[in-house]
Amino acid sequence: MRGVFSIALLNFKEGLRNKFFIGVAFFLIFYLLFCSFLGKLSVGETEKVLRDTGLVGIEITAIFLVIFSIIFSFYQEKNTKILEFYLSNFKKTTYLTGKLIGYGFLSLFYIFLAGLVLSLILSSYKAFNFACLIALYPMFLKILIVMCLSLTFSCLFSSPIIALFSSFFLFFASQVCPSALELANKYGKPFQKTMIKAIYHLLPNMDKLDIKYLAVRDKLPSLDYFLFITLYVLVYIVFLWSINVVIFRNKEY
Amino acid sequence: MEHKCSYFSKQRILISLIFGLFILTIVKYSIFIQENFSFKREKLFYLLPIECFRLSGNSLRGFIADIFYIKGILAISDRIYFKKASEWIEWVQKNFEIAVSLDPYLVQGYFFAGIVVGRNKEGIKRGIDFLKKGLKLNPYEWRIPYWIGFNYYQLGEFLKAAYYYKKASILPNSPKFLKSNVVMFYYQAQKPELGIVYLEGLLKSVRDPAQLKWIKRKLEWLKKIVFLEEKVKEFKKLYQRFPQSLEELVEKGLIKEIPKDTFGKGYYLDQKARIRSKF
Numbered sequence: 316m317r318g319v320f321s322i323a324l325l326n327f328k329e330g331l332r333n334k335f336f337i338g339v340a341f342f343l344i345f346y347l348l349f350c351s352f353l354g355k356l357s358v359g360e361t362e363k364v365l366r367d368t369g370l371v372g373i374e375i376t377a378i379f380l381v382i383f384s385i386i387f388s389f390y391q392e393k394n395t396k397i398l399e400f401y402l403s404n405f406k407k408t409t410y411l412t413g414k415l416i417g418y419g420f421l422s423l424f425y426i427f428l429a430g431l432v433l434s435l436i437l438s439s440y441k442a443f444n445f446a447c448l449i450a451l452y453p454m455f456l457k458i459l460i461v462m463c464l465s466l467t468f469s470c471l472f473s474s475p476i477i478a479l480f481s482s483f484f485l486f487f488a489s490q491v492c493p494s495a496l497e498l499a500n501k502y503g504k505p506f507q508k509t510m511i512k513a514i515y516h517l518l519p520n521m522d523k524l525d526i527k528y529l530a531v532r533d534k535l536p537s538l539d540y541f542l543f544i545t546l547y548v549l550v551y552i553v554f555l556w557s558i559n560v561v562i563f564r565n566k567e568y
Numbered sequence: 569m570e571h572k573c574s575y576f577s578k579q580r581i582l583i584s585l586i587f588g589l590f591i592l593t594i595v596k597y598s599i600f601i602q603e604n605f606s607f608k609r610e611k612l613f614y615l616l617p618i619e620c621f622r623l624s625g626n627s628l629r630g631f632i633a634d635i636f637y638i639k640g641i642l643a644i645s646d647r648i649y650f651k652k653a654s655e656w657i658e659w660v661q662k663n664f665e666i667a668v669s670l671d672p673y674l675v676q677g678y679f680f681a682g683i684v685v686g687r688n689k690e691g692i693k694r695g696i697d698f699l700k701k702g703l704k705l706n707p708y709e710w711r712i713p714y715w716i717g718f719n720y721y722q723l724g725e726f727l728k729a730a731y732y733y734k735k736a737s738i739l740p741n742s743p744k745f746l747k748s749n750v751v752m753f754y755y756q757a758q759k760p761e762l763g764i765v766y767l768e769g770l771l772k773s774v775r776d777p778a779q780l781k782w783i784k785r786k787l788e789w790l791k792k793i794v795f796l797e798e799k800v801k802e803f804k805k806l807y808q809r810f811p812q813s814l815e816e817l818v819e820k821g822l823i824k825e826i827p828k829d830t831f832g833k834g835y836y837l838d839q840k841a842r843i844r845s846k847f
Contacts, residue, residue, distance in 0.1 A: 356641065357634065358641055360637060360676045456641070490628075494622060528630050
């Protein structure tokens with residue numbers, strides 16, 4: 316357990332010092348300032364637009380941050396033989412778990428910072444609402460799944476570019492799958508419906524981890540929702556972690 | 569001294585001059601090209617079908633709706649690019665249609681596409697069509713039927729205006745005044761008897777004392793109008809003509825006195841021999 320936390324701490328520190336983190340954080344600040352301009356343009360719905368664009372900005376930047384940083388950190392460790400050093404001192408499962416926890420905390424830290432900046436901007440426009448901060452929690456869960464997916468692809472492929480593209484494509488697939496399911500239900504044949512339904516349930520249900528739409532209107536789902544999505548994400552993460560472990564154990568580094 | 573000389577060596581000065589010359593030439597050429605070859609760009613007024621945007625997934629739906637909401641607001645100022653007002657209305661409404669389809673709770677979108685574009689009879693009618701579609705998307709928003717009612721009022725269709733105001737008044741969060749204001753449209757439509765029926769029904773369902781006071785006051789006002797209109801009809805039966813004023817009804821003994829107007833500033837007989845109230 317101590318090993319897991321040492322690796323997690325090392326990864327957290329490394330991620331924090333990484334150019335991606337600083338770059339994305341700066342981009343987010345500029346984006347949020349740009350949002351205030353968008354808010355001015357949207358007469359009558361300023362508060363809603365400010366909240367919406369702010370939350371979307373945090374989500375997109377956090378996803379980019381986590382995919383890029385985890386993939387490049389993994390391959391960098393592999394190329395500079397740091398991975399070899401880790402594996403000579405720790406078990407493979409310890410290394411993987413530590414990495415996931417480290418980057419999990421990094422995402423949490425980023426979301427916390429971004430939430431703080433967003434709250435300041437919203438407060439300055441008198442558009443702050445507590446629901447927007449609550450909406451960051453399902454967003455964090457979503458990012459945890461994306462992080463696990465990226466690590467799985469990193470373990471699976473020898474090229475960082477393929478891992479990067481696979482992570483992004485799978486993320487987009489899980490984003491648009493609900494719409495595909497809707498279309499299939501309307502116009503599809505029974506076989507297509509079943510197939511898309513199976514894919515939808517197999518892929519992470521990103522649509523269920525999204526309450527931005529409600530939060531911007533100052534509404535929140537029940538407490539049960541938060542409980543069930545937390546359980547769902549935990550199960551999904553353990554599932555992905557198991558796949559990671561299987562792939563990682565069978566590979567030579 | 570030697571060190572200082574190395575900074576300002578001939579070679580460095582020459583390189584700096586060459587670079588400076590390059591920068592000047594680039595800027596000059598850029599200005600020249602801009603002045604001589606600036607092609608007029610035509611704005612493309614085309615939008616993809618709504619279904620394409622619906623495919624964007626839940627997570628970005630609200631954001632895309634916001635973008636089209638802003639586009640819609642900017643489109644209002646695009647009037648100069650269109651020869652016909654109808655084309656411009658279509659363009660504005662299309663932007664807002666995408667916005668409200670993706671986020672039906674963007675209420676101000678209905679306002680811009682339903683009220684702001686209505687600058688003539690045709691625009692108002694198209695505004696009504698847009699708002700009616702919006703009512704299907706967001707059936708619990710009182711402002712949408714209220715705006716439809718307002719548009720009908722502008723068209724002079726008072727009974728339809730009354731219908732939509734009535735609809736708006738029963739929706740959640742609607743202001744209290746809406747309930748009793750409906751009778752004004754029945755009055756405008758010259759159907760005060762419908763207003764009485766409506767107000768009597770309302771009287772039974774409302775408990776707020778302030779509202780009850782207003783309803784009773786308007787009910788009394790409408791009843792007096794109906795009473796006077798009956799007397800005018802009676803006058804016509806007796807004298808085969810309409811009275812010239814309400815005073816004539818008193819003179820001929822059909823009424824003792826002109827009733828006190830509880831809502832307006834006094835009743836009078838208009839040119840079509842209908843009872844009106846001064847406001």
